[in-house]
Amino acid sequence: MSKVIMLIPIEKNVGLTTISLGVISAIQKKTSNIGFFKPIINSNNLEKMDHTSQILSTNFSIFIIKSIHIKIDDVIYKKKFFSNLIERIIDRYESYKNKTEITLIEGFSIKNNPIWNKLNFKIAKILNARIILVTIFKKLSNLNKFKKKEVDFYFKKNLDGVIVNKKNEPNFLKNIDNVSEFDFFYQKKLFLKYQFIKKIKFLPIIAAIPWTMKLLETPILKITNYLNAFSFCKRKKTKNFLVNKIKIFNQDYKNMKEEDISNSLIIVNSNFLKKIKFYINFFKKKNINFSILVVFGNMEKKSLYLSLSKINISIFFIYLDFYEVLFLLKKFSFKFFADEGTRIKRIARYVQSFINKKWTNNIIKKKENNHFLVNPEMFKYKLKKNAILLNKTILLPEGNDPRIIESANICSKLRIANCILLGNKNEIKKIASIKKISLNKNIKILEPKVIQENYKNDLIEIYSKKGIERKIAEKDIKKNIILAMLLLLNNKVDGVVAGVINTTSEVIRSALRIVGMSREVKLISSIFFMLLEEKILIYSDCAINPNPSSDQLADIAIQTFNSSKLFGIDPKIAMLSYSTGFSGGKNSSIEKVVLAKEILNKKRPDILVEGPIQYDAAIDSEISRLKLPKSILKGKATILIFPDLNSGNIAYKAVQNSTKSTCIGPILQGIKKPINDLSRGSTVIDIIYTIATTVIQTNDKII
Numbered sequence: 271m272s273k274v275i276m277l278i279p280i281e282k283n284v285g286l287t288t289i290s291l292g293v294i295s296a297i298q299k300k301t302s303n304i305g306f307f308k309p310i311i312n313s314n315n316l317e318k319m320d321h322t323s324q325i326l327s328t329n330f331s332i333f334i335i336k337s338i339h340i341k342i343d344d345v346i347y348k349k350k351f352f353s354n355l356i357e358r359i360i361d362r363y364e365s366y367k368n369k370t371e372i373t374l375i376e377g378f379s380i381k382n383n384p385i386w387n388k389l390n391f392k393i394a395k396i397l398n399a400r401i402i403l404v405t406i407f408k409k410l411s412n413l414n415k416f417k418k419k420e421v422d423f424y425f426k427k428n429l430d431g432v433i434v435n436k437k438n439e440p441n442f443l444k445n446i447d448n449v450s451e452f453d454f455f456y457q458k459k460l461f462l463k464y465q466f467i468k469k470i471k472f473l474p475i476i477a478a479i480p481w482t483m484k485l486l487e488t489p490i491l492k493i494t495n496y497l498n499a500f501s502f503c504k505r506k507k508t509k510n511f512l513v514n515k516i517k518i519f520n521q522d523y524k525n526m527k528e529e530d531i532s533n534s535l536i537i538v539n540s541n542f543l544k545k546i547k548f549y550i551n552f553f554k555k556k557n558i559n560f561s562i563l564v565v566f567g568n569m570e571k572k573s574l575y576l577s578l579s580k581i582n583i584s585i586f587f588i589y590l591d592f593y594e595v596l597f598l599l600k601k602f603s604f605k606f607f608a609d610e611g612t613r614i615k616r617i618a619r620y621v622q623s624f625i626n627k628k629w630t631n632n633i634i635k636k637k638e639n640n641h642f643l644v645n646p647e648m649f650k651y652k653l654k655k656n657a658i659l660l661n662k663t664i665l666l667p668e669g670n671d672p673r674i675i676e677s678a679n680i681c682s683k684l685r686i687a688n689c690i691l692l693g694n695k696n697e698i699k700k701i702a703s704i705k706k707i708s709l710n711k712n713i714k715i716l717e718p719k720v721i722q723e724n725y726k727n728d729l730i731e732i733y734s735k736k737g738i739e740r741k742i743a744e745k746d747i748k749k750n751i752i753l754a755m756l757l758l759l760n761n762k763v764d765g766v767v768a769g770v771i772n773t774t775s776e777v778i779r780s781a782l783r784i785v786g787m788s789r790e791v792k793l794i795s796s797i798f799f800m801l802l803e804e805k806i807l808i809y810s811d812c813a814i815n816p817n818p819s820s821d822q823l824a825d826i827a828i829q830t831f832n833s834s835k836l837f838g839i840d841p842k843i844a845m846l847s848y849s850t851g852f853s854g855g856k857n858s859s860i861e862k863v864v865l866a867k868e869i870l871n872k873k874r875p876d877i878l879v880e881g882p883i884q885y886d887a888a889i890d891s892e893i894s895r896l897k898l899p900k901s902i903l904k905g906k907a908t909i910l911i912f913p914d915l916n917s918g919n920i921a922y923k924a925v926q927n928s929t930k931s932t933c934i935g936p937i938l939q940g941i942k943k944p945i946n947d948l949s950r951g952s953t954v955i956d957i958i959y960t961i962a963t964t965v966i967q968t969n970d971k972i973i
Contacts, residue, residue, distance in 0.1 A: 272372060273373070273400070275402065276374075276376075276400070277293070277376055277433075278390045278401055279378075281406055282379065286404060287376075288435065288621055290374060290376050291325070291326075291614065291617055291618040292477070292618055292624070294326065296622045296625040298330070300630060300634040301371050302331060304333065304371070305372070306333070306376070307362075308322060308375075309338060309362070309363075309375065310338045310355065310378075311338075320376075323337065329611050333369055335366045338355070356389075356392060359393060359396075360647070361655075377390040394428070395645065402431060402476060404433045404435065405434055406436045432474070434479065435479050436481045474626075475626070476625060476629045477624040479620075488513050489510075489512060493599075497563070497595065497599075498588065499587060499588040500586065500587055501586050501587070508561075511561060511584060513534065514533045516536075517537070532559060533559060533560070536560060537595060538565065539592050561583065562583065562584070563585075564588070565588055565590060646803075646932065649837075650932070653966065662965045663688040663689075663765075664964055665690045665758065665763040665767075666678055666689060666690065666767055667693075667750035668769075668770050669693030672705050678961075681961050682713050686961060689712075690714045690716055691713060692754055695715045726744070729756060752780055754768065754780075756784060758784075759943070764968045765964040766944070769952070773950075774813065774814075778947065781941050785941055785945065786942050787940050787942065791825060791940040793814075793940060794814055795829050796811050796937060796939065797937050798936060799933070799934040801933070802931050803931070807889065807907075808830060808909045809935075810829075810910070810912070810918070810939075811911075811915065811918060812922045812935075813915070814936070820865035821866075823862070823870075823911060826911060827877070830939065833939055836966065839909075843878065844879075844888035844903060844907035844911065845913075846885055847881065848860075850887050862913065863881050864882060878902065878903070881911075888905065889906075891906060892905070922935075944965075948960055
């Protein structure tokens with residue numbers, strides 16, 4: 271799996287392309303297997319590359335992951351589009367991640383809308399990227415706004431440090447209309463020590479790159495073509511002449527002899543041609559290379575500049591007013607392009623020379639902790655993707671509920687599942703029309719009355735074996751939840767999801783009567799996937815068993831262990847109590863958990879488990895160190911087994927509502943076939959994820 275590095279700018283105009291070139295160049299000294307990804311670009315042209323990708327693909331041996339083409343306004347103004355975009359970015363990365371050893375992601379430049387910051391950090395978090403903040407010297411003080419606690423909160427251990435660009439960059443073209451002479455690229459004295467950042471010790475400096483005119487040397491023809499200037503006589507050296515300074519010569523010019531004009535473009539008003547001719551001869555004798563741009567508004571002095579053009583230097587002419595030229599130059603972009611290979615390699619080498627070699631070595635040696643699937647966004651993505659791969663059919667017996675209809679429609683469109691709605695066809699279509707739901711053609715609607723007779727005898731036979739009277743079977747066959755279980759038993763569908771109308775007890779009772787429990791379990795239990803800000807926890811059992819015994823707690827833990835493996839979560843079990851060890855004294859509730867752990871250890875010695883332990887010590891490494899120094903979980907539990915339904919149900923609802931986290935569940939465990947219960951307050955999103963989860967329960971081979 272590819273390691274991911276992400277450059278995140280925290281200011282405007284930080285020179286992100288330049289930094290990307292330098293970082294790529296530094297990494298290529300250690301490995302050639304590198305990828306580059308600019309997640310989105312504002313373009314309808316699917317063949318178009320972003321600026322950095324164009325440069326890298328032309329000048330470097332590097333794998334380019336194709337960008338997603340969008341309209342920027344859609345990201346800013348459409349909330350649903352933002353969520354869909356995140357999924358598309360993950361999907362694009364996942365398609366290419368195994369082709370490279372290291373992938374560099376170039377974040378989005380800061381705009382006026384905070385959505386870009388949100389998008390940058392979201393991508394970095396989801397892809398488990400090593401983060402490098404990028405700023406410029408002039409805005410360095412803004413780093414002070416990042417307090418250590420905030421950095422820890424946003425980035426945890428994924429923040430590698432900061433790259434400071436354009437150190438001691440001069441101010442260009444300030445108040446251009448009022449100046450008579452100026453340098454575009456005047457280089458101030460460089461300070462090579464980094465005293466300015468000693469206070470920010472928790473943000474390591476990966477590179478502090480001094481501004482230099484050499485990086486901005488621009489071909490003379492690039493400037494003259496931009497101005498539409500022309501030359502009567504093209505010199506052989508003109509094509510390769512690089513400009514790193516622009517100087518203005520007019521009536522206020524005092525003594526040009528003292529100036530360094532090498533590699534300069536001198537702009538002169540046609541009124542001062544005679545005066546500058548003296549200086550030209552002076553610098554020619556010293557073999558100093560420079561060019562001249564003559565600015566004039568008419569052709570009256572043609573003979574004068576024709577004679578000037580005979581001098582063996584590059585001279586260009588432009589039919590514009592002097593201040594029009596200055597205005598155009600102020601807007602001129604010194605951006606480099608893919609076809610400027612020599613310049614690009616020079617820039618890459620320069621930036622790379624300032625990058626801390628220890629960082630480069632560490633990024634290559636560091637083994638990536640593959641915790642993609644315990645990242646909430648990635649978990650949801652994988653849940654849907656793996657469901658699509660399985661291509662299973664899920665029956666929804668409460669087909670007349672608007673939430674069920676909408677959820678089934680979305681799942682069908684996304685191919686999460688082939689959905690069957692059990693209910694009156696005309697009524698379902700009427701509800702869909704009222705709710706403006708355009709039913710997907712793949713959704714199948716089953717009329718209960720049409721198929722009830724087909725399964726009536728099956729139900730009578732099942733009930734008779736359980737000592738239930740025939741007349742009850744004849745009555746129950748008319749219940750959609752019972753009919754759904756019979757369809758599942760007869761392999762007409764792969765799973766059943768219900769509960770927005772039926773109670774939990776009705777769903778479970780129907781499942782037990784018709785489908786039955788798995789052979790290896792003694793009870794049905796439930797889990798909730800708690801998708802928190804930074805991680806995923808599994809809570810169990812918070813919906814089914816009121817007061818499980820020690821033996822039942824051990825069985826619940828084993829079931830949950832198996833479920834966690836199925837869904838790609840590393841199982842580390844904490845058997846919860848109000849006490850860590852016997853710190854709260856000995857009593858029956860603590861002893862129940864102690865015995866449960868002992869039973870679990872005997873049944874499954876391969877399972878990593880700790881208990882009795884308090885909730886905070888189970889999930890917080892610092893508290894774990896204080897309360898349980900010899901802890902085997904070290905505060906990194908992923909599965910929390912609650913001692914009873916009272917504590918479990920209160921806990922999951924408290925966490926869900928207090929943190930506004932996504933909660934998927936209850937997911938039922940221990941039934942022969944995948945059946946899941948919905949809360950009667952379930953949202954469309956809840957139902958979609960429960961359908962996807964039910965699909966995953968049909969097969970454990972793809973996770």
